[in-house]
Amino acid sequence: MKICNLGPWVVRNPTALPCDENGHYLPPHYQPPPPPDDNRPELYPFEWRIDFDFAYQHFVEVQNSEGSINKAIEWWAAALLQHEDCPPWTSAQELYETIDNVQKGNAPWKTYKIRYQGPVPPGTPPKWMTETYELVTRDALQLAENQLLTTDFEKDITSVPYLQFDKEGRRVWSNLMSGDWAYKQATSIAEDPNTHGAMFVPIVAGSDKTTVSVATGHQEYHPVYMSPGILTNSARRARGTGVLPVAFLPIPKANRKQRKTVAFQKFSRQMYHMSLARVFAPLKPAMTTPKVIRCSDGHFRRAILGLGPYIANYPEQVWLAGIVSGWCPKCDARPTDLDGAGAVRRSHNTTDVFINSFSPSVLWDDYGIRADVIPFTHGFPRADIHELLSPDLLHQVIKGTFKDHIVSWVNEYLHLVHGETRANEIIDDIDRRISAVPPFPGLRRFPDGRDFLQWTSDDSKALMKVYLPAIAGHVPPKMVKCVAAFLDFCYLARRNALNTDTLTELDAALARFHEHRTIFTETGVRTDISLPRQHFLKHYSRSIQLFGSPNGLCSSITESKHIKAVKEPWRRSSRFKALKQMLRTNCRLDKMASARHHFAMRGMMEGTTLSYTAKMLRGEPPEPPNRPTDDEDDDGGPAPGPRVMSSVELARTLLNWSLERGYPKNVEDLATFIGQPKFPELIRRFLFDQLNPNSKIPSSAIAVDDLPYFGGSISVFHPAVARFYAPSDLCGAGGMCQERIRSNPCWRGEYPRRDTVFISLDPDQPGMHGMVVGRVFLFFSFVFQDVPYSCALVHWLVPIVKDDNTGMWVVRPKFSGNGRRSLAVIHLDSVVRATHLIGVYGSGLLPVDFPHEDSLDAFAAFYVSKYADHHMHEFLVA
Numbered sequence: 001m002k003i004c005n006l007g008p009w010v011v012r013n014p015t016a017l018p019c020d021e022n023g024h025y026l027p028p029h030y031q032p033p034p035p036p037d038d039n040r041p042e043l044y045p046f047e048w049r050i051d052f053d054f055a056y057q058h059f060v061e062v063q064n065s066e067g068s069i070n071k072a073i074e075w076w077a078a079a080l081l082q083h084e085d086c087p088p089w090t091s092a093q094e095l096y097e098t099i100d101n102v103q104k105g106n107a108p109w110k111t112y113k114i115r116y117q118g119p120v121p122p123g124t125p126p127k128w129m130t131e132t133y134e135l136v137t138r139d140a141l142q143l144a145e146n147q148l149l150t151t152d153f154e155k156d157i158t159s160v161p162y163l164q165f166d167k168e169g170r171r172v173w174s175n176l177m178s179g180d181w182a183y184k185q186a187t188s189i190a191e192d193p194n195t196h197g198a199m200f201v202p203i204v205a206g207s208d209k210t211t212v213s214v215a216t217g218h219q220e221y222h223p224v225y226m227s228p229g230i231l232t233n234s235a236r237r238a239r240g241t242g243v244l245p246v247a248f249l250p251i252p253k254a255n256r257k258q259r260k261t262v263a264f265q266k267f268s269r270q271m272y273h274m275s276l277a278r279v280f281a282p283l284k285p286a287m288t289t290p291k292v293i294r295c296s297d298g299h300f301r302r303a304i305l306g307l308g309p310y311i312a313n314y315p316e317q318v319w320l321a322g323i324v325s326g327w328c329p330k331c332d333a334r335p336t337d338l339d340g341a342g343a344v345r346r347s348h349n350t351t352d353v354f355i356n357s358f359s360p361s362v363l364w365d366d367y368g369i370r371a372d373v374i375p376f377t378h379g380f381p382r383a384d385i386h387e388l389l390s391p392d393l394l395h396q397v398i399k400g401t402f403k404d405h406i407v408s409w410v411n412e413y414l415h416l417v418h419g420e421t422r423a424n425e426i427i428d429d430i431d432r433r434i435s436a437v438p439p440f441p442g443l444r445r446f447p448d449g450r451d452f453l454q455w456t457s458d459d460s461k462a463l464m465k466v467y468l469p470a471i472a473g474h475v476p477p478k479m480v481k482c483v484a485a486f487l488d489f490c491y492l493a494r495r496n497a498l499n500t501d502t503l504t505e506l507d508a509a510l511a512r513f514h515e516h517r518t519i520f521t522e523t524g525v526r527t528d529i530s531l532p533r534q535h536f537l538k539h540y541s542r543s544i545q546l547f548g549s550p551n552g553l554c555s556s557i558t559e560s561k562h563i564k565a566v567k568e569p570w571r572r573s574s575r576f577k578a579l580k581q582m583l584r585t586n587c588r589l590d591k592m593a594s595a596r597h598h599f600a601m602r603g604m605m606e607g608t609t610l611s612y613t614a615k616m617l618r619g620e621p622p623e624p625p626n627r628p629t630d631d632e633d634d635d636g637g638p639a640p641g642p643r644v645m646s647s648v649e650l651a652r653t654l655l656n657w658s659l660e661r662g663y664p665k666n667v668e669d670l671a672t673f674i675g676q677p678k679f680p681e682l683i684r685r686f687l688f689d690q691l692n693p694n695s696k697i698p699s700s701a702i703a704v705d706d707l708p709y710f711g712g713s714i715s716v717f718h719p720a721v722a723r724f725y726a727p728s729d730l731c732g733a734g735g736m737c738q739e740r741i742r743s744n745p746c747w748r749g750e751y752p753r754r755d756t757v758f759i760s761l762d763p764d765q766p767g768m769h770g771m772v773v774g775r776v777f778l779f780f781s782f783v784f785q786d787v788p789y790s791c792a793l794v795h796w797l798v799p800i801v802k803d804d805n806t807g808m809w810v811v812r813p814k815f816s817g818n819g820r821r822s823l824a825v826i827h828l829d830s831v832v833r834a835t836h837l838i839g840v841y842g843s844g845l846l847p848v849d850f851p852h853e854d855s856l857d858a859f860a861a862f863y864v865s866k867y868a869d870h871h872m873h874e875f876l877v878a
């Protein structure tokens with residue numbers, strides 16, 4: 001198994017040795033045996049590429065109904081009739097049967113019936129006591145084996161726990177296997193002679209109820225997902241087979257009165273834990289006795305499985321930990337003062353001691369423990385649910401503390417202080433300020449209105465990027481500091497890799513947040529702040545040390561799975577007894593995904609259906625798989641390929657801009673065309689600096705006539721592309737991101753868009769200390785004395801101060817004595833990446849129809865936003 005690129009210094013645990021299929025370890029460098037040859041045609045059970053592509057398009061991509069597939073097959077048959085040929089199927093049902101014959105990715109579903117076995121009251125018992133419930137699950141071990149075998153993840157597997165250190169010798173936590181928990185588990189496995197050399201495979205699990213809407217109300221499902229913990233965080237976050245549904249839990253229903261009864265609460269909770277124990281039972285033998293499994297690199301390994309971190313939102317955590325709602329599942333802090341000092345961590349052992357020592361009512365009142373629930377993890381080796389509950393960025397940070405708490409509290413504060421009319425004016429102004437921010441790659445325009453109920457987590461994440469400058473000036477400085485501290489905590493916690501310094505910063509940001517959030521009690525918005533989701537932030541630092549970055553264990557992973565595993569299959573069902581149909585769809589989708597991957601690895605998905613088929617008919621072999629190609633139309637986002645040095649380049653594929661847009665080639669004519677008469681002189685000053693890098697006299701002190709003369713031709717570009725390593729953002733597999741920086745006189749045919757960039761003046765200085773900001777008025781290139789130059793004409797914005805309240809640098813546009821912009825020509829090599837500037841709005845209101853395209857011209861000073869993306873936050877932290 002390949003190990004991902006981990007940095008300069010890595011200590012690996014001596015586990016995961018390759019073995020043969022009987023479990024005997026192999027000598028070093030022994031090549032894996034070839035996969036078994038099943039003597040079947042390569043595209044089996046499909047005959048031709050068109051057959052597979054047809055099935056994939058209709059069943060997976062478009063998700064056509066049976067009727068539509070029947071019609072498409074009929075048309076296909078009609079087209080082939082004159083050739084006396086016919087399609088592979090006569091109906092959609094036959095097509096489904098072919099998919100069912102795909103053996104890869106197979107893990108059939110089984111149903112278990114559950115009934116209440118407790119005492120029944122006299123008379124007619126409540127319905128929930130007589131009902132039969134169904135747990136639907138599939139073999140977790142088989143599913144784990146399928147997931148590990150899929151070659152999708154060959155490069156995204158860290159099969160051995162490791163301790164990672166950066167160049168400065170600081171410990172780094174990122175993937176689950178970089179955490180102390182995995183290392184400790186693997187060490188105990190390595191020390192045991194029976195398991196020495198085995199590969200530790202923790203199973204990350206998550207469960208979350210989800211609702212689909214039907215005309216008669218809502219239908220709830222309670223899926224459980226699982227993912228091998230040896231996948232990297234990025235692979236787990238990516239779509240695909242890294243996270244798969246393993247079960248649908250039964251959902252007991254009762255009327256409002258029955259729901260409150262002790263008997264129902266006990267039964268529903270016990271059924272929940274019993275079901276989870278059943279779901280993960282197939283893994284249990286392999287938790288102590290190694291199981292030989294085949295991995296994606298072709299090698300067999302002896303695997304020891306284990307229950308890994310569990311992803312759940314707060315209500316589900318309460319159930320999992322067997323605690324009373326309002327208490328913390330991790331520690332025994334009292335619900336009235338969750339963030340107070342002196343709380344002790346919970347564990348199965350201490351809970352057992354308490355249960356043996358105290359009455360159920362004392363346990364309930366003083367320790368928040370439900371005596372009637374035994375967490376399912378009790379029955380599994382090395383598993384303690386209190387430890388395994390993972391941080392949940394989505395519900396605790398993004399939706400919880402930010403949207404539900406901070407944004408609501410700020411609005412409540414405005415109402416309390418100003419009364420409804422003025423408060424609404426200010427809140428409208430905050431909306432306008434948010435709409436007035438300049439465009440930036442990855443920043444979408446904010447939805448109208450403040451209908452929080454309709455907000456998605458992406459809306460909340462988008463608001464985080466622009467919220468702080470919008471409230472500054474409208475709320476007290478302490479409130480601004482509170483929001484800034486929280487945003488810092490959030491951006492630090494969302495990083496893909498955190499080192500010891502980051503954890504110190506994280507704790508410091510949390511301490512600042514706790515210090516400043518008292519503004520909400522001081523101003524009467526809250527009587528107290530003791531909220532379980534917000535309290536969980538106190539457990540982040542330790543959880544990160546145990547399990548790595550929270551971004552690989554967030555409930556956004558399970559929530560996004562709901563779409564493929566529940567919502568789409570539900571829409572495709574007849575809606576009557578839908579679950580069985582949904583499971584069949586899920587099975588077929590898994591099989592098609594596995595088949596497609598298997599075919600692609602053998603070069604059978606190359607080219608188009610037509611070109612590939614033509615090649616086969618000519619008897620030519622399939623081509624080896626290609627690397628993914630760059631998509632030139634992307635405005636920003638993941639960049640394919642491995643980690644490389646950061647760069648900014650002119651978008652050379654658009655070289656014909658100069659011709660299409662009528663830019664003159666000649667420098668003097670171009671200067672007139674763009675309305676910058678000093679442009680030729682600025683190029684000459686730039687050339688002087690380039691040719692005399694060690695000159696003690698600055699080019700600005702040289703007479704124009706003494707500068708190098710440039711009379712060649714110039715090519716103009718509208719975008720430049722910056723590429724940089726940003727694994728915490730939405731990035732490619734190698735962690736690279738790209739963004740397009742625009743300098744366009746008529747963006748989308750509407751208005752000029754002149755983006756701003758960071759310009760490095762001293763790369764040895766951290767953050768803004770070594771940089772200025774430039775607004776790009778022209779991207780261009782030319783050749784001088786056979787040397788090509790890629791340049792930008794920029795208007796300087798210079799840093800003036802780091803604002804105390806927002807913690808952001810403030811820059812001011814520079815003007816010369818006559819009021820003209822201070823411009824310069826700079827080399828593109830000095831451009832670091834795009835910057836996002838947001839106006840310093842002050843305490844006044846923006847005009848009602850303020851156009852966002854005027855933003856960079858309208859304000860005297862700008863915040864350099866550090867929340868535009870994660871890379872920006874990391875890079876501007878100094």
Ligand SMILES: [Zn+2]
Nearest residue numbers: 328330331333
């Ligand atoms: Zn706690």
